[in-house]
Amino acid sequence: MNRRALTIALPILTGILLIVVWYVVRLWILPETQRFLLPAPDAVARAFVEKAPQLGAATLSTATGALLGFGAAVLGSAFLGLILSLSPLVRAALYPWLMALQLTPIIVLAPILILWVGPGLKSVTIITFLISFFPLVVNTTQGLVSTDRNLLDLFRMGGATRVQQIWLLRIPAALPYFFTGLRIAAALAPIGAISGDIFAGNSGGGQGGLGFLAVIYSSQFQIPALFATAIVSCILGFLFAGTVNWLSWLALRRWHDAYQPKDA
Amino acid sequence: MSVPPPIVELQSVTKHFGDNTRPPVLDGLSLQAHPGEFIGVIGLSGCGKSTLLRLLAGLTAPTSGRVLIEDHPADTTSAERAFIFQDATLLPWLTVRRNAELLLRFRRLPAAVRRERVAQLLALARIGHLADRYPRQLSGGEKMRVSIARALVLEPSLLLLDEPFAALDELTREHLNEELLALRERQRWTAFFVTHSVAEAVFLSTRILILSAGRIAHDLPVDLPFPRTNATREHPAFHQRVVEISRLLRDTAA
Numbered sequence: 001m002n003r004r005a006l007t008i009a010l011p012i013l014t015g016i017l018l019i020v021v022w023y024v025v026r027l028w029i030l031p032e033t034q035r036f037l038l039p040a041p042d043a044v045a046r047a048f049v050e051k052a053p054q055l056g057a058a059t060l061s062t063a064t065g066a067l068l069g070f071g072a073a074v075l076g077s078a079f080l081g082l083i084l085s086l087s088p089l090v091r092a093a094l095y096p097w098l099m100a101l102q103l104t105p106i107i108v109l110a111p112i113l114i115l116w117v118g119p120g121l122k123s124v125t126i127i128t129f130l131i132s133f134f135p136l137v138v139n140t141t142q143g144l145v146s147t148d149r150n151l152l153d154l155f156r157m158g159g160a161t162r163v164q165q166i167w168l169l170r171i172p173a174a175l176p177y178f179f180t181g182l183r184i185a186a187a188l189a190p191i192g193a194i195s196g197d198i199f200a201g202n203s204g205g206g207q208g209g210l211g212f213l214a215v216i217y218s219s220q221f222q223i224p225a226l227f228a229t230a231i232v233s234c235i236l237g238f239l240f241a242g243t244v245n246w247l248s249w250l251a252l253r254r255w256h257d258a259y260q261p262k263d264a
Numbered sequence: 265m266s267v268p269p270p271i272v273e274l275q276s277v278t279k280h281f282g283d284n285t286r287p288p289v290l291d292g293l294s295l296q297a298h299p300g301e302f303i304g305v306i307g308l309s310g311c312g313k314s315t316l317l318r319l320l321a322g323l324t325a326p327t328s329g330r331v332l333i334e335d336h337p338a339d340t341t342s343a344e345r346a347f348i349f350q351d352a353t354l355l356p357w358l359t360v361r362r363n364a365e366l367l368l369r370f371r372r373l374p375a376a377v378r379r380e381r382v383a384q385l386l387a388l389a390r391i392g393h394l395a396d397r398y399p400r401q402l403s404g405g406e407k408m409r410v411s412i413a414r415a416l417v418l419e420p421s422l423l424l425l426d427e428p429f430a431a432l433d434e435l436t437r438e439h440l441n442e443e444l445l446a447l448r449e450r451q452r453w454t455a456f457f458v459t460h461s462v463a464e465a466v467f468l469s470t471r472i473l474i475l476s477a478g479r480i481a482h483d484l485p486v487d488l489p490f491p492r493t494n495a496t497r498e499h500p501a502f503h504q505r506v507v508e509i510s511r512l513l514r515d516t517a518a
Contacts, residue, residue: 150353157321157347158367168369172357255357255398 039224047224048231054213055232058197062209063236065121066193069128070240073136073185076129078178081140085170091141102134106192110199123200124193124209131192132185139184143177144170176256179248186244190237210236269335271343271422271454272297272320277329279315279478288327289315291478299421302448302455304465304486306509307475308517313458316475317424320456321347333422346415346453348425352407354399354414360386361395364414371418381417388447389413405436412444416451423453430460438497441467445492462510466502467492472509476516484509 019041026038039047048055084091106127113123147170155165197211208216210233217225253259272295279290290312297303305313318324319331322339331338333345346367354363361382368378386392389409399407408428415423429437441464448455459465465472466486474482486505488496496502 148353150349150351151355153321153323154347154349154353154366155370157323157345158370160370164370168366169355172355175357255400257400 036223039227043224044227044231047222048228051225051228055210055228058208058210058213058229059232059236061121062124062190062193062197062211062233065124065196065209066128066189066236066240068121068125069130069192069196070132070185070189072125072129073132073189074182077133077136077140077181080137081144081174082166084137084141085144098134098137101130106131106195107199110196114200119200124196127196127200128189128192131195132189135184135188136178136181139177139181140174143174146177147173175251176258179244179252182244183241183248186240187237190233190240194233268299270296271299271334272456273330273332273335274319275330275332277319277326277331279312279319279324280327288478290319290326292329293479294329295473295480297454297456299454300452300470302457302468302470304469304472305456305458305475306460306462306465306472306513307481308513311475312478313475314426317347317426317456317458320422321345321424343422344418344420345422345424346418346420348411348415348423348428350427350430352399352404352411354407354410356399359396359398360391360402360410363399363410364417366414367418382413385413385417386410388416388450389443403436404432405440408432408440409443412440412447416447416453419451420453423455425455425457427458427460429464437464438494442493444468445490449491462513463497463506466505466509467496474509474513474516481516482512484512 022038022041026035026040030038080094084094109130110123110127113126117123117126151169151173152165155169160168193209194211194214197209197213198215199211210229214226214229217223217229249259274293274295277290277293278288280286280288289310293312293316305316307313315324319326320333320338322333322345325339334343336343355366358366364386365378365382368381373381383392383395386395389412391406391409391413394402394406394410399410402410411428429440432440445468455468457465457468466488469486472482472484472486473480474484488499488502488505
């Protein structure tokens with residue numbers, strides 16, 4: 001079997017093995033009184049189908065918040081990154097505060113935000129923004145200030161204007177760093193949106209997101225539905241990360257070393 | 265016959281980095297270079313070779329003294345100067361063609377003019393067939409050819425080269441040495457070429473400066489005839505010059 005087929009087959013095999021272990025644990029290891037804690041995979045699948053309308057609507061709601069917050073973080077960080085890259089003084093003034101924002105757990109900020117803007121999509125978007133902003137701005141700024149000194153000299157000697165230096169040199173040179181930030185942020189954005197839902201999802205027009213649904217199912221002891229919610233959240237995360245990886249590949253594949261075949 | 269005015273003139277140039285407690289990198293250096301000269305600059309690490317090039321490029325200013333290019337201070341002159349670095353310093357996200365036309369883009373030359381000049385230079389540098397490749401697809405020698413083409417596309421009057429072939433294998437280096445001289449036949453720029461290799465300096469130069477502790481320790485003509493080819497490298501006069509200059513270089517280190 002060639003390598004490519006193996007990289008597809010192996011994870012599938014692992015998955016099958018996991019499901020087998022799951023059944024074994026449920027049927028032979030857990031005492032009967034605790035089996036309800038680990039619903040059988042087929043029960044989860046049934047819950048998945050049964051709750052599909054609810055899960056679909058919740059996914060749409062969470063994805064909307066995640067996309068809006070993530071998009072705002074991308075735009076905001078590109079703008080702030082450019083400003084930060086222009087002056088070490090501005091960096092010195094703002095960095096510790098960005099750090100402080102990052103290190104404050106979002107679950108503590110969420111209730112404050114809800115008091116300010118109310119529950120619903122707006123809060124979820126802001127929470128997603130806050131969680132994905134920091135890795136983006138740090139990586140973008142790092143990329144913009146790490147330009148090769150010789151290349152900067154070349155531009156200076158060639159009489160390039162400041163705008164040409166930024167547009168033709170600093171921005172393209174920062175792209176690999178930007179995409180690193182983007183990949184981290186894309187993994188965080190759905191987590192941010194779901195955490196946001198847990199606090200801010202309810203009463204937002206009668207329909208909450210995945211986090212809200214998890215709270216409801218948990219309070220009603222619908223354990224198979226909880227597992228189904230976890231799986232949908234996982235898929236949402238994959239969609240975000242996958243899309244960003246694909247965009248990164250599109251932007252860098254022609255010239256960046258990370259995307260070159262090993263034998264080239 | 266009147267002597268042409270110098271293209272480069274350094275008047276008692278001193279350059280300090282940081283505070284004045286450390287010895288200067290260049291120490292009261294004076295020098296004239298005339299159009300068409302190919303000046304090899306050798307010396308131990310830290311003797312001020314690279315600083316000399318950066319002063320001529322206008323990338324840094326002297327602490328005292330004057331650096332004149334065509335009678336204007338080096339940091340204000342409009343004379344076309346081109347710099348070739350030790351790495352090829354190509355932009356990895358641009359093709360060979362786009363890299364080679366970079367300096368013309370800064371000048372806002374019309375696209376048609378840019379295309380024509382770049383095509384001409386790529387052909388001269390024998391990389392016309394690589395125009396649509398990206399730098400990662402090139403060998404070290406090919407990258408350096410792109411770097412040379414990019415510099416020469418401006419038709420500079422002064423060419424500054426900072427150990428451009430140091431990272432290449434011996435054979436590629438010899439090829440590029442010969443091709444550099446062939447390009448000089450066409451464009452007649454004045455060159456300052458910093459190198460660690462005495463043989464390379466002798467092969468290329470019309471004049472060699474040995475720098476030591478920020479001063480010119482020796483200023484030596486190299487009167488081997490042009491065109492210089494592989495046959496030059498095998499000529500006794502070439503060997504003799506390499507031996508002499510190596511000895512002088514060792515003496516400055518002692």
